[in-house]
Each structure stands twice: as structure tokens, then as C-alpha cells.
Amino acid sequence: MKVEKICCIGAGYVGGPTMAVIALKWPEINVTVVDIDDDKIDMWNSDDLSQIPVYEPGLKDIIKQTRNKNLFFSKNIEKAIDESQMIFMAVNTPTKQTGKGAGMASDLTYIENSARTIASFANSHKIVIEKSTLPVRTAEKIKEILSESKNKFTFEVLSNPEFLAEGTAIQDLFKSDRVLIGGESTKTGQEAVQSLVEIYERWIPKTKILTVNVWSAELSKLASNAMLAQRISSINALSALCEVTGAKIDEVSNAIGYDHRIGDKFLKASPGFGGSCFKKDILNLVYLCQFYGLDEVAEFWLHVVKINDFQRERLAKKIDNYVSANNLNKEVGVLGWAFKKDTNDSRESSSIHITYSLLEKGYKVNIYDPKVSKNRIMEDINEVRNFKKTINPDSIIDNIIIHNSIKDLENSSLVLIVLTEWDEFKDLNKSKEDKIIFDFRNILEEKENIYRL
Numbered sequence: 308m309k310v311e312k313i314c315c316i317g318a319g320y321v322g323g324p325t326m327a328v329i330a331l332k333w334p335e336i337n338v339t340v341v342d343i344d345d346d347k348i349d350m351w352n353s354d355d356l357s358q359i360p361v362y363e364p365g366l367k368d369i370i371k372q373t374r375n376k377n378l379f380f381s382k383n384i385e386k387a388i389d390e391s392q393m394i395f396m397a398v399n400t401p402t403k404q405t406g407k408g409a410g411m412a413s414d415l416t417y418i419e420n421s422a423r424t425i426a427s428f429a430n431s432h433k434i435v436i437e438k439s440t441l442p443v444r445t446a447e448k449i450k451e452i453l454s455e456s457k458n459k460f461t462f463e464v465l466s467n468p469e470f471l472a473e474g475t476a477i478q479d480l481f482k483s484d485r486v487l488i489g490g491e492s493t494k495t496g497q498e499a500v501q502s503l504v505e506i507y508e509r510w511i512p513k514t515k516i517l518t519v520n521v522w523s524a525e526l527s528k529l530a531s532n533a534m535l536a537q538r539i540s541s542i543n544a545l546s547a548l549c550e551v552t553g554a555k556i557d558e559v560s561n562a563i564g565y566d567h568r569i570g571d572k573f574l575k576a577s578p579g580f581g582g583s584c585f586k587k588d589i590l591n592l593v594y595l596c597q598f599y600g601l602d603e604v605a606e607f608w609l610h611v612v613k614i615n616d617f618q619r620e621r622l623a624k625k626i627d628n629y630v631s632a633n634n635l636n637k638e639v640g641v642l643g644w645a646f647k648k649d650t651n652d653s654r655e656s657s658s659i660h661i662t663y664s665l666l667e668k669g670y671k672v673n674i675y676d677p678k679v680s681k682n683r684i685m686e687d688i689n690e691v692r693n694f695k696k697t698i699n700p701d702s703i704i705d706n707i708i709i710h711n712s713i714k715d716l717e718n719s720s721l722v723l724i725v726l727t728e729w730d731e732f733k734d735l736n737k738s739k740e741d742k743i744i745f746d747f748r749n750i751l752e753e754k755e756n757i758y759r760l
């Protein structure tokens with residue numbers, strides 16, 4: 308099938324960068340990204356490229372080269388679906404808040420709504436591609452919705468999970484370790500797989516494009532994220548042991564990583580993993596295991612999340628113990644709100660949880676992040692506040708000050724906590740002998756006043 312037009316539903320952290328790269332590599336294909344959030348589409352179309360909603364190194368340049376040439380951000384969802392041969396679904400799939408599986412399973416409302424939107428506007432053969440991370444067998448549900456359409460159209464559903472990491476999304480898309488495409492073994496299923504293989508083949512070596520069955524593709528995404536997160540929880544669990552024994556976690560991690568069977572990646576101790584995927588995907592996996600009666604397996608994976616929560620609370624307590632033991636004012640400066648450097652995304656960031664824990668302990672908290680907006684920071688705190696139904700909620704908000712520069716923040720508090728590894732924080736090493744710095748990202752050299760993990 309000749310692909311001339313591609314549509315993507317969801318202009319977020321995955322949809323935006325992924326479609327920008329496809330548009331760059333395929334100037335002869337028109338790529339249209341749509342979203343239910345009109346304001347987001349306006350931001351993607353903004354003349355000032357610093358206003359596009361996703362901050363990713365290298366993204367602005369690609370948008371500059373492709374936007375309104377063959378990459379379009381549009382509010383006309385109907386037209387984009389009707390005209391395209393290939394439709395990617397890159398909408399968010401948060402953890403369910405109510406109903407069966409609440410707190411564990413993925414909320415598939417957005418995916419199902421997107422499938423319904425496709426079902427209402429499609430009038431010709433469509434290859435529908437799951438980009439969002441989905442529980443195994445979601446493709447069945449999508450097929451069911453598409454089959455119920457009154458419109459006469461045929462379709463194939465593929466699973467093509469995205470493995471990009473935020474902050475390095477463009478590089479990850481350019482040089483993917485692998486591209487995974489799941490499709491049905493029928494003739495038409497395999498033809499659809501082939502059409503998508505051809506899209507990626509333009510820049511990804513064929514040996515790195517893996518074609519598998521749909522369920523394997525869906526499960527591989529959950530499993531990859533669970534394995535990565537598991538390494539972080541393993542090293543963070545060991546960091547707690549190092550602290551009480553006098554071993555140094557970086558030295559232990561380095562020694563472990565030298566074993567080529569283990570490898571040195573994803574072994575950095577930290578205040579805990581954040582981001583929109585790890586916790587959600589593991590809980591999803593846990594739910595799946597429970598559903599199939601595999602309680603021990605469910606418990607195994609759930610502990611990866613429990614250790615993450617433990618690490619956050621352990622570090623908040625460490626600060627509190629230090630402040631109490633030294634009779635200091637209950638005031639701290641938090642450096643970094645994003646869940647990792649080089650992104651403006653703060654979803655599930657450990658900064659939120661550590662800050663909130665300190666606020667609950669009566670602290671005044673000064674915050675600075677180079678890319679996360681003030682509004683976003685306050686929304687994050689309010690979300691936890693609403694969820695926890697904190698007693699005396701106003702006092703929590705009164706105790707937060709968000710600063711515009713690292714200088715302002717440094718002047719604000721005696722105790723500073725590094726929670727995101729932004730490059731600009733490395734300069735803290737040079738100055739500030741009068742400050743007490745807790746470096747929970749181990750980016751500073753150890754000194755008398757600098758405590759590393």
C-alpha cells in the first residue's frame with residue numbers, strides 16, 4: 308500500500324517528536340498531528356519555537372525544517388483521519404483512578420475514544436498503529452470498536468511501541484536500538500506490517516526492525532520498562548545499605564557494571580525513578596499477573612515500585628533528621644523539578660514526592676527548575692494535595708516559593724537538595740562553602756558540606 312498521508316492522534320511527548328522525525332525522513336509524506344487539546348495544537352504552531360509544548364534537545368530544529376512543509380499540527384481531526392492511510396495512536400494511558408483495577412490497570416478511555424474517532428471518520432483502508440504503551444490484548448478492543456463502525460472501511464491494527472526516553476528522544480528516534488512491530492499473521496496483517504517496516508527502513512537498519520506477533524509487541528514494552536526500573540530499584544535498595552555500612556554506592560555500581568553480563572547502564576543511584584512510564588507500566592504488569600492468578604509474580608514486580616517509594620521517603624527523612632539534629636530552620640531549596648535532565652516533563656518526578664513529604668513535615672520549600680513552568684510545579688503539588696486530602700492544605704501552599712534562577716534559590720536557603728541532574732547544577736561545586744548540599748544525583752564532588760548518595 309502506498310502511504311502518502313500519515314495521521315497521529317496525540318501531540319504529546321511521544322506523538323510530537325516521533326512524527327517530527329518521520330516527517331523529516333519522509334519529505335514526500337504529509338504527516339498531520341491532531342489532539343483534542345486545541346491549545347496544545349496552537350502551541351505547536353507557535354511562531355516562537357520556544358513555545359512548543361515539548362522541550363527536547365534537537366526538536367526545535369526539526370520542527371523548523373518540516374512544519375507547514377510536510378508536518379502539520381491541525382485541529383481538523385476528521386479530515387486528517389479521512390485522508391490518511393496510516394494512523395498512529397499516541398494518546399496517554401494513565402493509571403485507572405476508579406472501577407475495576409483502580410490504582411493498577413491502565414485507563415484505556417483515551418485509546419478507546421481515539422478508536423471511536425477513527426471509526427466515525429474513516430472511509431477507506433486504514434493501518435491503525437498503537438504507539439501508546441498498552442496492556443496486552445488491547446488491540447482486540449480496538450478491533451472491536453473499529454468493527455462496530457457504520458462506515459464501510461477495512462483496517463489492520465499493529466502494535467509499534469515507542470522506546471524513546473525523554474531528554475534524548477530525537478537521538479533515540481534517529482538511532483533506535485530496535486523498532487518493534489507487532490501484527491497479525493494473516494496476509495493482510497503481514498502487508499500492513501511491511502508498510503510500516505518500509506517507513507522505518509529509510510533510516511533504521513533492517514536487522515534492527517523486529518516483526519513479532521501483536522501480543523509480544525505489547526508485552527515487550529511493559530517488560531522492557533519493568534526491567535529498566537528494576538535495575539534502578541536494585542541499585543537504590545543497595546544505596547540504603549551502603550549508607551549504613553560505609554560503602555559507596557557509586558563504587559559498588561561501577562564494580563557491578565564492569566561485569567559485561569550486567570553492563571553499566573541504568574545503575575545510577577537516584578532519588579527514585581520518575582516519568583510517565585515506569586510506575587504506570589509496572590502497575591499494569593502487576594495487574595496483568597494478578598488477573599492471570601500469578602500472585603507471586605505480581606508481588607515480585609510490585610516491589611520495584613515499593614522500593615522507589617521507600618527511597619523517596621528515606622531521603623526526605625534523611626534531610627529532616629539532619630535539620631533537626633543541627634537545630635536548623637525548617638527551610639530547604641529544591642534544585643530540579645523535572646524527572647530527569649533535558650526535559651520539561653515532571654510527571655511522577657521524585658521531586659514532587661520528596662517536596663511534599665517535607666511540606667507535610669512543616670518545611671518551607673524553595674524550588675527552581677530551568678525548564679518546568681511555575682504553573683506545572685503548582686499543579687503537581689496540588690494533585691498530591693487533593694489525592695492525600697492533607698489536613699490544613701493552605702499552609703502547604705503558603706510554604707512554597709518558586710524561583711526564577713539558580714542564584715535566587717541559592718540565596719534562599721541554607722540547605723540545598725539536588726533532585727534533578729541538570730548540567731547547570733554542577734557549578735554548585737565551585738562556590739557555596741557556606742551551604743549544606745544534599746546531592747541525591749551524585750553530580751557534585753564530595754566535600755565537607757556536600758553529601759552524596
Ligand code: UDX
Pocket residue numbers: 316317318319320321322341342343344347396397398399400416417418420421438439440441583584
Ligand atoms: C505517551 C504514551 O503514548 C503513553 O502510552 C506512554 O505510556 C507515555 O507516553 P505521552 O506522549 O507522554 O504519552 O503523553 P502526553 O504528552 O500526555 O500526550 C498525549 C496527548 O494525547 C495529549 O496531548 C492529549 O491531549 C492527547 N489526547 C488524549 C488526544 O488527543 N485524544 C484523547 O482522546 C486523549
Ligand code: UDX
Pocket residue numbers: 469470471472473474532535539572573574575576577578579580581582583584585646647
Ligand atoms: C523510559 C524508557 O527508558 C523508555 O525506553 C520508554 O520508552 C519510556 O520510559 P523515560 O521515562 O523517558 O524513558 O526516561 P528514562 O531515561 O528511562 O528515566 C526514567 C527515570 O529513571 C528518571 O527519573 C531517571 O532519572 C531515572 N534513572 C534512570 C535513575 O534513577 N537511574 C538510572 O540509572 C537511570
